[in-house]
Amino acid sequence: MSKLSVSLPEYTQxxxxxxxxxxxEDDATELLALAEDLKQSWETRQIFRTETEIRVGVLDDxxxxxxxxxxxxxxxxxxxxxxxxxxxxxxxxRNRIQRxxxxxxxxxxxxxxxxxxxxxxxxxxxxxxxQMIQTAEDRAREIKIWAKVKKELNDxxxxxxxxxxxQAESLHKRLQNRASALNEHSDxxxxxxxxxxxRTIERLKEEKVLLAPPQEIKQIK
Numbered sequence: 001m002s003k004l005s006v007s008l009p010e011y012t013q014x015x016x017x018x019x020x021x022x023x024x025e026d027d028a029t030e031l032l033a034l035a036e037d038l039k040q041s042w043e044t045r046q047i048f049r050t051e052t053e054i055r056v057g058v059l060d061d062x063x064x065x066x067x068x069x070x071x072x073x074x075x076x077x078x079x080x081x082x083x084x085x086x087x088x089x090x091x092x093x094r095n096r097i098q099r100x101x102x103x104x105x106x107x108x109x110x111x112x113x114x115x116x117x118x119x120x121x122x123x124x125x126x127x128x129x130x131q132m133i134q135t136a137e138d139r140a141r142e143i144k145i146w147a148k149v150k151k152e153l154n155d156x157x158x159x160x161x162x163x164x165x166x167q168a169e170s171l172h173k174r175l176q177n178r179a180s181a182l183n184e185h186s187d188x189x190x191x192x193x194x195x196x197x198x199r200t201i202e203r204l205k206e207e208k209v210l211l212a213p214p215q216e217i218k219q220i221k
Contacts, residue, residue, distance in 0.1 A: 054146070063174055065170060065177060106119070106122070
């Protein structure tokens with residue numbers, strides 16, 4: 001017997017019999033008894049990042065030492081998540097079209113095996129759509145968290161229209177954080193890169209190449 005290869009969602013309520021038919025009787029019986037537990041796992045499973053992971057794992061103080069650095073990283077992350085949601089919407093629309101095609105094809109079939117095979121394709125299509133729905137909802141959830149974080153960070157002290165404006169300060173602090181973590185066991189190439197970048201940014205700041213005058217700070221209206 002082949003093993004169950006997917007988790008059981010609310011999808012089990014409609015297609016549980018078909019899924020369980022792939023298992024040995026003992027496994028099928030035990031799995032059926034776990035239907036509610038598996039349904040809960042499906043509905044509460046984590047797909048994308050939690051707010052804690054966003055604040056600690058992405059916008060950590062080491063890599064993003066200023067509010068501006070955190071804000072602009074949030075912009076990147078939010079936009080990336082939005083772009084993926086748009087592409088997912090295309091896949092969802094294609095999925096619905098495919099389902100209509102499969103239904104029409106099923107109506108024309110006369111052979112029992114052909115019908116059975118087409119039914120499998122329909123069930124697979126339906127399961128894929130459920131996964132897409134859940135993925136889309138979780139992308140939307142993370143997009144809203146990024147909006148919340150951006151709003152918190154935007155205190156009017158930095159430019160929210162030009163990402164370059166903050167980088168002389170933010171990148172300098174980030175490099176200093178990296179330098180403080182270096183020791184005698186650090187790779188020589190890494191040491192060379194960090195020190196070289198710090199010296200370069202300090203020189204450019206001293207020459208006022210990178211410093212943006214305070215009056216140039218712009219905010220999104």
